[in-house]
Amino acid sequence: MYSKEVLEHFKQPHNYGKIKNPDGVGKVGNVVCGDVMWLYIKVKDGVITDIKFETFGCVAALASSSIITDLAKGKTLEKAAAIGRKEIVDSLGGLPPIKVHCSVLASDALSEAVYDYLKKKGKEIPADLERKHKRIGKEKEIIEEKYHDWVKVEEKMHEDKA
Amino acid sequence: MERSYLDYAATTPVDPRVLEAMLPYLREQFGNPASMHSFGRDAAQALEQARETVAKAINADVNEIVFTGSATESNNTVFKTIALANKGKHVIISPIEHDCVLNSARWLKGQGYEVTTLPVDRFGLVKPQDVAAAIRHDTVLVSVMHANNEMGTIEPIGEIGAVCRKAGVLFHTDAAQSFGKVPIDVRKMNIDLLTASSHKMYGPRGAALLFVRKGVKFAPLLHGGGHEGGKRSSTVNVAAIVGFGKAVGLCMDEMEAEGKRERQLRDWMISQILERIPKSYLNGHPEKRLPNNVNVRFDFVEGEAVLMRLDAEGIAASTASACSSPKLEPSHVLLACGLRHEEAHGSLRFSIGRFTKEEEVKRAVAVLEKVIKELRDISPFKEGR
Numbered sequence: 001m002y003s004k005e006v007l008e009h010f011k012q013p014h015n016y017g018k019i020k021n022p023d024g025v026g027k028v029g030n031v032v033c034g035d036v037m038w039l040y041i042k043v044k045d046g047v048i049t050d051i052k053f054e055t056f057g058c059v060a061a062l063a064s065s066s067i068i069t070d071l072a073k074g075k076t077l078e079k080a081a082a083i084g085r086k087e088i089v090d091s092l093g094g095l096p097p098i099k100v101h102c103s104v105l106a107s108d109a110l111s112e113a114v115y116d117y118l119k120k121k122g123k124e125i126p127a128d129l130e131r132k133h134k135r136i137g138k139e140k141e142i143i144e145e146k147y148h149d150w151v152k153v154e155e156k157m158h159e160d161k162a
Numbered sequence: 163m164e165r166s167y168l169d170y171a172a173t174t175p176v177d178p179r180v181l182e183a184m185l186p187y188l189r190e191q192f193g194n195p196a197s198m199h200s201f202g203r204d205a206a207q208a209l210e211q212a213r214e215t216v217a218k219a220i221n222a223d224v225n226e227i228v229f230t231g232s233a234t235e236s237n238n239t240v241f242k243t244i245a246l247a248n249k250g251k252h253v254i255i256s257p258i259e260h261d262c263v264l265n266s267a268r269w270l271k272g273q274g275y276e277v278t279t280l281p282v283d284r285f286g287l288v289k290p291q292d293v294a295a296a297i298r299h300d301t302v303l304v305s306v307m308h309a310n311n312e313m314g315t316i317e318p319i320g321e322i323g324a325v326c327r328k329a330g331v332l333f334h335t336d337a338a339q340s341f342g343k344v345p346i347d348v349r350k351m352n353i354d355l356l357t358a359s360s361h362k363m364y365g366p367r368g369a370a371l372l373f374v375r376k377g378v379k380f381a382p383l384l385h386g387g388g389h390e391g392g393k394r395s396s397t398v399n400v401a402a403i404v405g406f407g408k409a410v411g412l413c414m415d416e417m418e419a420e421g422k423r424e425r426q427l428r429d430w431m432i433s434q435i436l437e438r439i440p441k442s443y444l445n446g447h448p449e450k451r452l453p454n455n456v457n458v459r460f461d462f463v464e465g466e467a468v469l470m471r472l473d474a475e476g477i478a479a480s481t482a483s484a485c486s487s488p489k490l491e492p493s494h495v496l497l498a499c500g501l502r503h504e505e506a507h508g509s510l511r512f513s514i515g516r517f518t519k520e521e522e523v524k525r526a527v528a529v530l531e532k533v534i535k536e537l538r539d540i541s542p543f544k545e546g547r
């Protein structure tokens with residue numbers, strides 16, 4: 001069912017965990033099955049220098065998270081935000097059709113992180129990124145409602161540590 | 163790599179003694195029991211011997227046993243022809259039935275029948291008084307499974323049977339998971355119709371049974387040459403049924419000792435998991451539970467990921483998480499028990515069996531502990547660790 005690449009990334013994901021004081025954070029949820037992905041980026045001179053993820057999800061979601069960190073690292077924000085599900089699926093040697101939505105989650109998380117960075121820095125936000133942000137925002141609300149308690153505790157812990 | 167099969171509720175390996183019993187009927191004793199010559203007579207004799215073993219195991223009469231090809235077929239027969247042959251327009255089912263019962267009931271609804279789905283408590287238990295309350299003057303059939311395939315919860319079918327008998331309503335139970343593991347007496351339990359399957363009890367696939375109590379109006383699902391006394395036409399799969407018969411005999415002989423052994427392994431596994439893994443919970447009833455079923459759930463991780471990480475270490479289990487289902491929906495069984503979507507998300511089932519060794523169970527718990535920790539390290543939610 002899963003390709004060799006998917007299973008490799010799943011068993012040994014690259015770049016998972018948190019980044020201290022990230023420049024941008026993308027938090028997204030999957031309304032279809034209820035998975036959650038948080039993505040952190042460090043940016044220097046418009047280039048992603050470090051990237052990490054935290055994902056609560058299936059094999060495909062974990063593999064997609066892992067591969068997108070590989071794909072995004074070293075790329076300009078513009079190029080990174082443009083990484084779509086096709087690029088993820090292709091780099092993973094394919095995904096079962098029912099699992100393609102898990103790769104969308106990864107692409108959403110990354111564009112949200114870029115959006116967050118631009119916003120924080122008071123930079124101009126491209127129209128398509130703004131549009132994407134609106135769509136994702138709605139889905140995120142639904143999903144965070146679901147995991148309300150877990151999200152709250154987690155965010156509180158971050159604040160406490162910060 | 164060391165491999166452990168801990169998914170006996172999905173299917174079981176054929177016991178070597180069963181295979182041994184079957185082989186002659188694939189070789190020299192290949193005859194068709196419908197034939198009059200000696201080849202046919204030999205096959206017919208083997209078939210009837212299997213029927214006797216099976217009938218005795220549930221305290222039925224030999225002519226109350228109909229051999230079918232699968233539990234799905236048996237259940238379909240109950241809903242698609244027997245329900246129609248008997249008077250009434252209303253059936254009652256539990257919400258945690260196997261898909262073949264749920265979908266057959268749905269089909270019946272399409273034929274103009276009404277279907278009542280009973281409530282269950284958080285363990286998945288049906289209350290007999292709820293059955294009594296749901297029965298109407300036009301109820302033809304009540305169908306409640308003996309033991310649930312996901313959580314292993316054992317239903318009070320004796321009491322439900324008594325309620326149905328008193329009301330004069332047919333009572334069917336799907337015993338695919340329980341037959342051979344816990345005692346069944348169709349007389350004492352007032353069962354009118356019962357389904358069981360060979361491949362869940364160390365027999366081959368392709369053989370199953372439908373017990374039909376004498377006096378119940380029967381109508382066949384498969385019409386044809388009149389095999390099985392006209393109750394199920396199809397050339398009889400003699401070797402598989404001989405295997406089924408042998409498998410039933412072995413399960414009955416070994417039920418007590420094997421049940422005791424499995425219960426010990428099960429309880430050890432459950433207590434170790436709950437003790438060693440934070441934020442882990444048991445699904446289903448702690449005691450009213452099949453001897454071989456362990457169903458647990460974990461916060462902050464998703465079932466398919468757990469299953470595949472275990473698989474990478476050679477351990478075979480099963481999950482009912484949304485991500486693992488073809489419709490991306492969590493298990494209807496867990497939801498019916500009141501579990502929230504996110505609780506069902508991290509559910510995992512181990513089902514042990516005759517060939518499961520203590521070391522395997524020990525290794526499974528150790529690997530599980532590691533896998534859950536690793537996946538939680540990756541998860542955004544790690545509360546309290």
Ligand code: FES
Nearest residue numbers: 033057058102485
């Ligand atoms: S994250 Fe649920 S199916 Fe992939």
